[in-house]
Amino acid sequence: MARAATTSDTFNAIAEPQRREILALLRAGERPVADLAQELGMSQPGASKHLRVLREVGLVRFRGAGKQRLYGLDARGLRPIHEWVGGFERFWNESFDRLDTYVQNLEKTQQEE
Template identity: 85%
Template sequence: MARAATTSDAFNAIAEPQRREILALLRGGERPVTELARDLGMSQPQASKHLRVLREVGLVRVRGAGKQRLYGLDARGLRPVHEWVGGFEAFWNGTFDRLDAYVQDLKQDKAGESTDDDDR
């Protein structure tokens, strides 16, 4: 019996750490599977399986170059991930703004204590 597909969208595909590593390597440009496998410390068949998943969900493109197949990043497939993560931007901005205000208050309190000590 055939196994069910391990992924169906970009979120599932990037849930696997080795696939994220492949995407990170491909940010630098196209690479053949043999280079990717070597740099990731995995066999060529393992790398090929990950590349197939990434290709099927639209995160990687492949083109023939002589006898080699070169894999490249297709970041357009990451748009849903980017949009989802972007929804948390307001949360993080608010959190960092509150942290900055807290640090500034601490600095002012510390400066006030130093001035009080000097007056004594």
């Protein structure tokens, strides 16, 4: 099966580490592209390309503020990721429950010796 285009799939869009860094920076609030580029040590055009991809999959939004565009996080776009990861919650809970049972049995055995 062919991969979805980066600009239409949230999973592919956040597969790029610099895009994840941009999202992390935007958690603190809106930022102009120049600030993001400087923080990430990349060119402004490079940061703009990443922001375009994130905007197209619905993870960031922008608004004009004078001559600047301020970019902000739109966490609603993370819903598919959250739902997918949430599917593993049962697995981890069951794994921790088994570990807890094992440790309790081990402690009980050691106390009986």
